[in-house]
Amino acid sequence: xxxxxxxxxxxxxxxxxxxxxxxxxxxxxxxxxxxxxxxxxxxxxxxxxxxxxxxxxxxxxxxxxxxxxxxxxxxxxxxxxxxxxxxxxxxxxxxxxxxxxxxxxxxxxxxxxxxxx
Amino acid sequence: xxxxxxxxxxxxxxxxxxxxxxxxxxxxxxxxxxxxxxxxxxxxxxxxxxxxxxxxxxxxxxxxxxxxxxxxxxxxxxxxxxxxxxxxxxxxxxxxxxxxxxxxxxxxxxxxxxxxxxxxxxxxxxxxxxxxxxxxxxxxxxxxxxxxxxxxxxxxxxxxxxxxxxxxxxxxxxxxxxxxxxxxxxxxxxxxxxxxxxxxxxxxxxxxxxxxxxxxxxxxxxxxxxxxxxxxxxxxxxxxxxxxxxxxxxxxxxxxxxxxxxxxxxxxxxxxxxxxxxxxxxxxxxxxxxxxxxxxxxxxxxxxxxxxxxxxxxxxxxxxxxxxxxxxxxxxxxxxxxxxxxxxxxxxxxxxxxxxxxxxxxxxxxxxxxxxxxxxxxxxxxxxxxxxxxxxxxxxxxxxxxxxxxxxxxxxxxxxxxxxxxxxxxxxxxxxxxxxxxxxxxxxxxxxxxxxxxxxxxxxxxxxxxxxxxxxxxxxxxxxxxxxxxxxxxxxxxxxxxxxxxxxxxxxxxxxxxxxxxxxxxxxxxxxxxxxxxxxxxxxxxxxxxxxxxxxxxxxxxxxxxxxxxxxxxxxxxxxxxxxxxxxxxxxxxxxxxxxxxxxxxxxxxxxxxxxxxxxxxxxxxxxxxxxxxxxxxxxxxxxxxxxxxxxxxxxxxxxxxxxxxxxxxxxxxxxxxxxxxxxxxxxxxxxxxxxxxxxxxxxxxxxxxxxxxxxxxxxxxxxxxxxxxxxxxxxxxxxxxxxxxxxxxxxxxxxxxxxxxxxxxxxxxxxxxxxxxxxxxxxxxxxxxxxxxxxxxxxxxxxxxxxxxxxxxxxxxxxxxxxxxxxxxxxxxxxxxxxxxxxxxxxxxxxxxxxxxxxxxxxxxxxxxxxxxxxxx
Numbered sequence: 006x007x008x009x010x011x012x013x014x015x016x017x018x019x020x021x022x023x024x025x026x027x028x029x030x031x032x033x034x035x036x037x038x039x040x041x042x043x044x045x046x047x048x049x050x051x052x053x054x055x056x057x058x059x060x061x062x063x064x065x066x067x068x069x070x071x072x073x074x075x076x077x078x079x080x081x082x083x084x085x086x087x088x089x090x091x092x093x094x095x096x097x098x099x100x101x102x103x104x105x106x107x108x109x110x111x112x113x114x115x116x117x118x119x120x121x122x
Numbered sequence: 123x124x125x126x127x128x129x130x131x132x133x134x135x136x137x138x139x140x141x142x143x144x145x146x147x148x149x150x151x152x153x154x155x156x157x158x159x160x161x162x163x164x165x166x167x168x169x170x171x172x173x174x175x176x177x178x179x180x181x182x183x184x185x186x187x188x189x190x191x192x193x194x195x196x197x198x199x200x201x202x203x204x205x206x207x208x209x210x211x212x213x214x215x216x217x218x219x220x221x222x223x224x225x226x227x228x229x230x231x232x233x234x235x236x237x238x239x240x241x242x243x244x245x246x247x248x249x250x251x252x253x254x255x256x257x258x259x260x261x262x263x264x265x266x267x268x269x270x271x272x273x274x275x276x277x278x279x280x281x282x283x284x285x286x287x288x289x290x291x292x293x294x295x296x297x298x299x300x301x302x303x304x305x306x307x308x309x310x311x312x313x314x315x316x317x318x319x320x321x322x323x324x325x326x327x328x329x330x331x332x333x334x335x336x337x338x339x340x341x342x343x344x345x346x347x348x349x350x351x352x353x354x355x356x357x358x359x360x361x362x363x364x365x366x367x368x369x370x371x372x373x374x375x376x377x378x379x380x381x382x383x384x385x386x387x388x389x390x391x392x393x394x395x396x397x398x399x400x401x402x403x404x405x406x407x408x409x410x411x412x413x414x415x416x417x418x419x420x421x422x423x424x425x426x427x428x429x430x431x432x433x434x435x436x437x438x439x440x441x442x443x444x445x446x447x448x449x450x451x452x453x454x455x456x457x458x459x460x461x462x463x464x465x466x467x468x469x470x471x472x473x474x475x476x477x478x479x480x481x482x483x484x485x486x487x488x489x490x491x492x493x494x495x496x497x498x499x500x501x502x503x504x505x506x507x508x509x510x511x512x513x514x515x516x517x518x519x520x521x522x523x524x525x526x527x528x529x530x531x532x533x534x535x536x537x538x539x540x541x542x543x544x545x546x547x548x549x550x551x552x553x554x555x556x557x558x559x560x561x562x563x564x565x566x567x568x569x570x571x572x573x574x575x576x577x578x579x580x581x582x583x584x585x586x587x588x589x590x591x592x593x594x595x596x597x598x599x600x601x602x603x604x605x606x607x608x609x610x611x612x613x614x615x616x617x618x619x620x621x622x623x624x625x626x627x628x629x630x631x632x633x634x635x636x637x638x639x640x641x642x643x644x645x646x647x648x649x650x651x652x653x654x655x656x657x658x659x660x661x662x663x664x665x666x667x668x669x670x671x672x673x674x675x676x677x678x679x680x681x682x683x684x685x686x687x688x689x690x691x692x693x694x695x696x697x698x699x700x701x702x703x704x705x706x707x708x709x710x711x712x713x714x715x716x717x718x719x720x721x722x723x724x725x726x727x728x729x730x731x732x733x734x735x736x737x738x739x740x741x742x743x744x745x746x747x748x749x750x751x752x753x754x755x756x757x758x759x760x761x762x763x764x765x766x767x768x769x770x771x772x773x774x775x776x777x778x779x780x781x782x783x784x785x786x787x788x789x790x791x792x793x794x795x796x797x798x799x800x801x802x803x804x805x806x807x808x809x810x811x812x813x814x815x816x817x818x819x820x821x822x823x824x825x826x827x828x829x830x831x832x833x834x835x836x837x838x839x840x841x842x843x844x845x846x847x848x849x850x851x852x853x854x855x856x857x858x859x860x861x862x863x864x865x866x867x868x869x870x871x872x873x874x875x876x877x878x879x880x881x882x883x884x885x886x887x888x889x890x891x892x893x894x895x896x897x898x899x900x901x902x903x904x905x906x907x908x909x910x911x912x913x914x915x916x917x918x919x920x921x922x923x924x925x926x927x928x929x930x931x932x933x934x935x936x937x938x939x940x941x942x943x944x945x946x947x948x949x950x951x952x953x954x955x956x957x958x959x960x961x962x963x964x965x966x967x968x969x970x971x972x973x974x975x976x977x978x979x980x981x982x983x984x985x986x987x988x989x990x991x992x993x994x995x996x
Contacts, residue, residue: 035149036153036156036157039153039157053172053173053176053177054150054153054154054157054173054176054177055135055150055176055177055179055180055181056176056180057153058146058149058153059180059183059184061146062142062145062146086149086152087149
């Protein structure tokens, strides 16, 4: 497949963003992703099971994430579960989205500062 | 609660599409089981509901996303083989377009309710117009009908709004008219003269103050009482009614109701519309009305009615076109069968094309099945393709039908508008669009399903061996399909020959006149409707003729009851009085027309023998001997070679003396014969009642110049209130008919081509399928040394056999059809004299060539089969 432009995916859908964020730096299974998102957002964002797997399927189709064939240490491994990780493209897309959000926040802050003066 | 939710959750999870289920099904269930207790704890019942709802929402979404992928894939596959896609869309476009046009016709004529009518199912009408006396008796039966009204339709009025009068069509109505149909006036009230909404908008500028204003109707000032409801153009609205004139208005205003029309029980000019009382059935109402009619007829009003078994018949009256149920059934049945046949043929073609395609894709399908795609999924994939084709076909078909019916409407309006303004639009509407897409869905599903099932039934192990045949199917498997093809070829040959016969006969049906049409103008006036008495009318014509003839730019002028060679002229029988010993002779179907003095001079037709009518003939309106002029054909048929001048001919009760013979005014090409014609003088007697189409004024202008405004000026100088309508040149008058014939010929030619295309596409499909089926056999033959030409011959032989068998069958049918047509229309046969062999040999040749060409292209593929690959198939 030809190299795809990460900007084509922006802005990311909320669900996509949260899932990809929980896969940075670690591989995760579905249950883990759900829990991490729940914790990170203080219970505000719950990825319901069918939505979660539907979204995972789309992300795999878009080649943003992939199934991992490496398993974690045996005592942590849940043999029934499948693990997912970001692809190269996925990392680039996530980085681009983060940059976009940072810029947005930056604009917001400078505007607030201006108002404060 | 939790176990119950979990049970639903598990069941729902099983409903995911096969592929999703294979990969994620277990995970989804597992995750649900893992979190359900926590969710119940945290969010209670709403959390549980949310969990199930999430799943219930995702299941259809997954199916949709699959469908989207199927469609994208289908589009890609179709673009890969544009030839097949084009053939399928063309075949289906015609196959759907023609039934759509047919349904559009049915929709307009049979299915539409009377616009604006309240509860149209409760309205009944009499099948035939009846007398006012009958109507009054029906009306008195309050226990049957909550209301009954009578009206006379298609009544022309001469209406002047400020300036010059125009001819407007309307209805004469009884006082209950609007109430019975259930209509209220949009502006004003319905008690009095009501104008239609269309008239109000187009002629009165939608002015609300128009109510209460004066309108000159037939020369009398009448106050407008109200404006009718939106879109209402009268009961039976094909002839749009713009005026609703109460019958109670004075007789001078409505000359059609002169001579005490409301009290004559034999004047059957009144259509009756009745609204049933609740609880009364159509049957019991009919029985009661029948009794009334029998009583009336028993009272001696109407003797000849006794002959009939049934005196009155009631029909549903709430539709735009009341029609007896059995005729409706025939129309539905006939058109329905025809439509189903056309759709069936093109769908069979589609199925053949798809089968051929599926056979070529056996390997692709087998691989997908082998790697775990479900059969259901593959069937859906194949169905997506056939549905896509069907939708494209439906779009093409709808456009085709819209164009066809638009052209038909224009033609019909142009033709009928000479007599009455036709308020009909045959173009398909929203209902028809729905119908078209329903047809497409049926075509796509019905005829895509069988090939899809057949294609995915493959036992995929041998199929994987490079597309080998699982089984070499014998010819018998193709038996039904082949038979169908034979019939299709036969059918299209019949259609081709018969339509060719009609198309070649077009010139014979066209009107060709022998007289000079240059600078000849026609227009109609209707002085009786403009309030003239018979004497005034006669005087008016005298004055008008003098003025027109003395005008420097005019050469001559005359009157008649219709244009020369009027298509609508009354056809009647004349009896030739015997001279000496020969018995009386009757000549049938002679066209009879009234003509004024100078008629033939104006036409620049030289009287062959005798004289033409003089002014004295017009004034001599008494019962005594009247003169008549006959055409050359009439002279030959009536008197043979004898001299007709001075001989007597009798028509009904009138006796005429032949005073002149004129050449035939028409010539039918190719040596055909003209029909006999007789002219009688235009006398005062003709003016006592308004003529249906008014009086046709015929003026020959000297040359050039704006003759029409000149004539208008002359007429206005005599009486500015005289209504002048239907102004045209003689050439235009002829062209309307000739154009109609021409376009009918085009339509027939279209049918012929349509049959050719369908048959060719069908043959190409069958051949392609047979080539795909016999790949292995062909490969072996080639490996054993068969040359491409030999292989081609092998494949073509089979198609040629079908074409030959079909042609032979079709030829017999066509021959019979042509003989039948020839007896039905002798002038057609005559004009085709000498061309029949050309048609009967040329048409099969054309069809055969096209059909073989259609077979050749798919057959040529067989020569491209690589024997190496074919042999590896085992």
